[in-house]
Amino acid sequence: xxxxxxxxxxxxxxxxxxxxxxxxxxxxxxxxxxxxxxxxxxxxxxxxxxxxxxxxxxxxxxxxxxxxxxxxxxxxxxxxxxxxxxxxxxxxxxxxxxxxxxxxxxxxxxxxxxxxxxxxxxxxxxxxxxxxxxxxxxxxxxx
Amino acid sequence: xxxxxxxxxxxxxxxxxxxxxxxxxxxxxxxxxxxxxxxxxxxxxxxxxxxxxxxxxxxxxxxxxxxxxxxxxxxxxxxxxxxxxxxxxxxxxxxxxxxxxxxxxxxxxxxxxxxxxxxxxxxxxxxxxxxxxxxxxxxxxxxxxxxxxxxxxxxxxxxxxxxxxxxxxxxxxxxxxxxxxxxxxxxxxxxxxxxxxxxxxxxxxxxxxxxxxxxxxxxxxxxxxxxxxxxxxxxxxxxxxxxxxxxxxxxxxxxxxxxxxxxxxxxxxxxxxxxxxxxxxxxxxxxxxxxxxxxxxxxxxxxxxxxxxxxxxxxxxxxxxxxxxxxxxxxxxxxxxxxxxxxxxxxxxxxxxxxxxxxxxxxxxxxxxxxxxxxxxxxxxxxxxxxxxxxxxxxxxxxxxxxxxxxxxxxxxxxxxxxxxxxxxxxxxxxxxxxxxxxxxxxxxxxxxxxxxxxxxxxxxxxxxxxxxxxxxxxxxxxxxxxxxxxxxxxxxxxxxxxxxxxxxxxxxxxxxxxxxxxxxxxxxxxxxxxxxxxxxxxxxxxxxx
Numbered sequence: 001x002x003x004x005x006x007x008x009x010x011x012x013x014x015x016x017x018x019x020x021x022x023x024x025x026x027x028x029x030x031x032x033x034x035x036x037x038x039x040x041x042x043x044x045x046x047x048x049x050x051x052x053x054x055x056x057x058x059x060x061x062x063x064x065x066x067x068x069x070x071x072x073x074x075x076x077x078x079x080x081x082x083x084x085x086x087x088x089x090x091x092x093x094x095x096x097x098x099x100x101x102x103x104x105x106x107x108x109x110x111x112x113x114x115x116x117x118x119x120x121x122x123x124x125x126x127x128x129x130x131x132x133x134x135x136x137x138x139x140x141x142x143x
Numbered sequence: 144x145x146x147x148x149x150x151x152x153x154x155x156x157x158x159x160x161x162x163x164x165x166x167x168x169x170x171x172x173x174x175x176x177x178x179x180x181x182x183x184x185x186x187x188x189x190x191x192x193x194x195x196x197x198x199x200x201x202x203x204x205x206x207x208x209x210x211x212x213x214x215x216x217x218x219x220x221x222x223x224x225x226x227x228x229x230x231x232x233x234x235x236x237x238x239x240x241x242x243x244x245x246x247x248x249x250x251x252x253x254x255x256x257x258x259x260x261x262x263x264x265x266x267x268x269x270x271x272x273x274x275x276x277x278x279x280x281x282x283x284x285x286x287x288x289x290x291x292x293x294x295x296x297x298x299x300x301x302x303x304x305x306x307x308x309x310x311x312x313x314x315x316x317x318x319x320x321x322x323x324x325x326x327x328x329x330x331x332x333x334x335x336x337x338x339x340x341x342x343x344x345x346x347x348x349x350x351x352x353x354x355x356x357x358x359x360x361x362x363x364x365x366x367x368x369x370x371x372x373x374x375x376x377x378x379x380x381x382x383x384x385x386x387x388x389x390x391x392x393x394x395x396x397x398x399x400x401x402x403x404x405x406x407x408x409x410x411x412x413x414x415x416x417x418x419x420x421x422x423x424x425x426x427x428x429x430x431x432x433x434x435x436x437x438x439x440x441x442x443x444x445x446x447x448x449x450x451x452x453x454x455x456x457x458x459x460x461x462x463x464x465x466x467x468x469x470x471x472x473x474x475x476x477x478x479x480x481x482x483x484x485x486x487x488x489x490x491x492x493x494x495x496x497x498x499x500x501x502x503x504x505x506x507x508x509x510x511x512x513x514x515x516x517x518x519x520x521x522x523x524x525x526x527x528x529x530x531x532x533x534x535x536x537x538x539x540x541x542x543x544x545x546x547x548x549x550x551x552x553x554x555x556x557x558x559x560x561x562x563x564x565x566x567x568x569x570x571x572x573x574x575x576x577x578x579x580x581x582x583x584x585x586x587x588x589x590x591x592x593x594x595x596x597x598x599x600x601x602x603x604x605x606x607x608x609x610x611x612x613x614x615x616x617x618x619x620x621x622x623x624x625x626x627x628x629x630x631x632x633x634x635x636x637x638x639x640x641x642x643x644x645x646x647x648x649x650x651x652x653x654x655x656x657x658x659x660x661x662x663x664x665x666x667x668x669x670x671x672x673x674x675x676x677x678x679x680x681x682x683x684x685x686x687x688x689x
Contacts, residue, residue, distance in 0.1 A: 011439035016381065016420050043440065050441040050598075051422030053381050069343030070541065070574050071500035073588055107423060108343035109382055111173045112498060112572075113209030113506035124177040 008039050011047055015054060024058045052107070060095040060102035062140040064133070065119035069108030077116040081105065083130050087137055101140050144401040144408055146287045149278060156279035163199040165239045166218040167191070168267060172205035172350060173385065174507075175212035179228055183213055186232035194236045204354015206267035208254055209507035216267060217243070225249040254505055257524050259486065261494045262470045263510045265355045271389050274396040277357040283402055285476035286361050289368055290410045293476075298369040299325060302472070304480030306492035311337055311428070311465030312540065312569040313645075314491070314558035320462065323452040324370040327460035332372035334363050335456065335463045337433055338379040338386070341425035342541030343592070345572030347496040348466035350508055352379065352386040355470070356393035360416060362469030364403065365476055367414045370462050375416040376437055381423060390418055425542070425596035429644045430463045432598065443600045444644035465570065467496060488514030491557035495568070501538075501575040504529045511556070518552040521575060532577035536660070540569025542589045542596075543649030545656025546582060565656040567649065581678035582661040583668055587615040589653035593646065604647030607638040611654060618665060621672040621681035628665060632658065 004010035014037060018029050025048055034044035048054045066072075066081050081092065084103055088096055095102040111117045114126025120136055160166070169175075169184045184202060191198040206214045211225035215235065224235065224247040231247055238244045260266070269276035277283070289298050303318025324332060336359060340348040352359060363375045379387050394416055397403045405413045419437050426432045427442040434456050436442040455461025471493060475483045484492050491513040497520065500506050504526030511520060517537060521527065528534045536546040545566030547554065554560055558568050576585065594608040614631050617623045635651035642648045658665060667675050674681065 009437065009439040012422055012436065013420060016422070039439070046441050047422075047439070051424050053421075053423035070538065070572070070588070071344040073343075074501045074574060074576055074580055074585075106382065107341065107425065108345075109173075110340070110346035110349040111177065112344050112346055112500040112574075113174050113508075114177065114212075115500060115506075124173060126174065126177050 006037060008037050011037055011039055011044060012051070015044075015048060019054060024055045026056070057095070061100050061143070062121055063102045063104055063119075064137060064140075065104040065106045065122075066092075066133075067109050067111070067115070067117040067119070068105040069112060069115070069117075071112035071115040072108075072117055075115040080116055080118065080128060080130060080133055084133060084137065087134055100143070101137060144287070146284070146291065146408075149283060149287060152275055153279045153281075156275045160199065160279075162197070164197045166199045166201060167235070167239075168201050168203045168206075168216045168218065170204070170206045170212065170214040170216075170267060171202045172209070172354060173346075174205070174209040175214055178213050180213040182229040183215070183227055183232060186229035187215075187235065190232040190236035191239075194239070196236065196239050198236070198239060202270050203267045204265075204269070204271050205350040205508055207263070207508045208251060208505050210505050211249055211251075211507075223249050223251050254524055254526070257515070257519055258510050259494050259512045260510050261474050261483075261486075262351060262358075262467055262496050263355075263508065264474070265358065266350065266508075267354075269355065271354050271356055272392050274357060274393065274400060277355070281477060282357055282473075283361055285473040286364050286368075286402065287408050289365050289476055290408050290412055295325060295369045295371060298365060298476065301476060301480045302369070305475045305483035306480075306487075306490075307468065307471055307475065307483065308491065308558060309465060310467035310471070310495070310570070312543070312567055314568060317464065317468055320452060320464070321366065321369050323450075324372075324460050324462040327453055329460060331374075331459050332370055333456045333459055333461040334367045334370065334372045334375040335433070335437070335461055336363055336375065336377040336469055337428065337430070337463055337465045338377055338383075339421045339428045339433060340380060340383075340466070340570060341428045341596075342543075342570050342572050344500055344538075344541060344574045345498045345570050347498050347508060347571045349383050349386055351466050351470050351496075352383070353389050356386075356389045357397065358470045358473060359390075359466055360393055360397055360403070362472035363416060364407070364414050365472050366462055366464065366469065368412055370460075372462065373413050373415075375414065376419050376456075377416060378419045378421060378427070378433055378437060380421045387418060387420065394418070424598070425592070426598045426644070426646050429646060432644070433463065434461065441598070443598045444646075446643060467571070486512045488555060488557045490559055495556065495571060497571045497573045499525050499573050499575070502528050502532065502577040502580070503575040513557050514555040516552065517547065517554050517556060520556070520573070521552065525575065528575065528577045532579060534575065535578050535580060536576045536582065538566075538574040538576065538585070538653075539572065540567035540649075540652070541572050542592045543567055543645065543652055544569045544572075545652045546576070546585065546660065547656075548660040565652065565659055567652070579676055579678070581674050581676035582657040582664050583615065583619055583674075584676075584678045586654045586657045587612065587619055590615055590650065593650035597646065597650075601641075601643040601647060603638045603641040604643070604650065607634060607642075607647070608650055610634055611638070611651065615654070618668050619674075619679040621668060621679070623669045625669055628658070628669070
């Protein structure tokens with residue numbers, strides 16, 4: 001916040017910083033940011049819920065993100081996602097009960113030339129196959 | 144910093160580079176890096192040191208043909224190696240000065256011959272984190288020339304003369320936009336760069352920001368001088384962390400060299416740029432929504448007019464251009480408007496970068512002169528559809544664009560020609576589909592995207608996209624009727640005419656264009672309950688997992 005001079009318009013920057021430090025934005029942190037930047041809590045909450053990137057829930061230990069961009073879709077990312085859902089018994093955006101794995105979708109990570117793409121804890125892996133992904137999920141599940 | 148100092152830096156970089164006998168350029172763009180380009184570079188450094196040869200190993204931005212990654216180019220011979228991994232490093236090091244490694248060598252002449260590189264002229268030739276590399280390739284020369292030898296009006300005149308049109312998709316003449324902002328009153332104006340490349344399937348702007356960040360900054364600085372602004376913002380998607388870090392480094396280096404900040408080049412002109420992060424909202428690519436987001440609010444569009452050129456950021460006149468538009472500015476100022484206008488077609492000048500993806504052999508970035516035939520892009524540069532499948536359609540313009548069928552491949556690429564066939568130029572995504580793609584399903588995919596990305600401010604878009612999605616889902620599940628088709632068309636027309644912003648207005652495009660060119664697929668789904676491509680599941684819908 002200090003870096004941006006406590007400017008009100010730096011709300012999104014501040015929320016990014018908080019989320020990258022704590023993993024998610026809980027009630028306390030949103031209240032704190034809103035008060036510090038002197039923006040109405042309603043605006044801060046509105047911004048958090050408007051943008052997909054912000055999360056109100058803590059993520060799992062590992063995150064499997066499947067790109068749902070057009071190029072990935074054409075190359076079968078929908079099947080990858082379905083397989084992951086079946087394997088983990090969760091919907092995209094949820095975390096397994098043991099808190100090990102979160103399943104997310106991304107709008108497009110810009111690695112379309114290597115579609116379909118998955119991100120394992122933020123690492124891009126291109127030309128993904130179903131087996132590939134399930135192997136990774138299994139490794140994580142026992143960790 | 145003066146022009147003489149700039150030339151000194153360029154000269155010293157050239158002298159430094161001349162000390163080496165060979166240059167080995169390693170592409171470290173996302174696609175190559177995810178396949179181990181990092182280890183490859185380290186291995187190359189070790190191997191060349193061991194061989195005792197005088198070699199410069201350079202990390203570069205995207206070279207273009209991403210499907211061949213990781214890529215290595217050896218200069219001065221310009222030998223391309225594809226699919227290189229760390230274990231090949233020794234072979235490459237030993238081959239320097241002798242015969243190239245034939246097993247890794249790839250022939251990309253056909254791929255590159257048809258291309259004209261303006262925006263990507265430095266791609267694969269400079270280290271994106273070294274400002275001196277950029278200066279050595281005429282970087283910042285255009286800015287300093289403009290500041291010392293041209294009036295702001297002269298710059299605008301040159302841009303107008305070039306015929307450059309906005310590369311974000313709308314195709315608004317850039318010179319005209321600059322002129323409007325320049326004429327707007329008030330002493331505080333802003334320059335904004337739209338790097339919110341939300342269009343899924345497109346990554347040109349990411350490559351430019353990551354591979355040649357100074358080019359964008361130089362373009363913005365020239366724009367600021369022309370319109371009389373002193374503050375700039377680059378709005379980048381949070382999904383592009385590398386782009387953010389490269390731009391941050393580039394801004395720091397430019398400030399250090401005195402190319403940003405107060406009294407640039409001993410003139411009264413002052414300019415600085417801040418980076419603003421997006422947070423994953425497609426609608427923020429729309430200019431009024433983007434401005435709202437920069438101000439730290441929800442990214443919802445506003446009705447226009449007033450246009451941002453008159454009342455933008457905090458109510459001040461604001462110039463908004465796309466990354467690729469800014470990337471074109473420096474070469475135009477350097478080489479003149481005529482030079483640019485000589486390329487391209489009648490009403491679309493210059494070149495355009497496309498991200499070629501989907502069912503095609505050579506995926507990656509290509510830059511072609513406007514007016515080139517789609518067939519040339521897909522069959523010659525792209526190498527055609529792989530695995531013996533047949534080409535069905537090419538989708539341009541992302542969720543706002545349309546699908547162009549095989550019969551129309553001889554169409555020349557330009558803003559107007561694409562508009563005429565029901566698609567748009569868009570930011571430059573080009574996704575090739577073959578006979579295994581179901582067009583109804585593809586239309587449904589885009590409508591779903593627009594539905595989830597609709598900001599919810601105006602009803603035609605919020606409710607209309609949801610209704611389109613329901614209708615298309617019914618058709619995909621084999622429950623559609625012919626009446627649904629008529630309903631779909633009239634719904635599309637309504638959304639098109641009544642939505643507030645570009646997202647809503649163009650959201651029916653994928654449906655309308657597929658209905659126009661692939662109506663028989665829709666009819667197959669409805670009448671025969673059959674999906675010709677075998678994609679749609681016509682049985683009971685799969686139970687959603689709880």
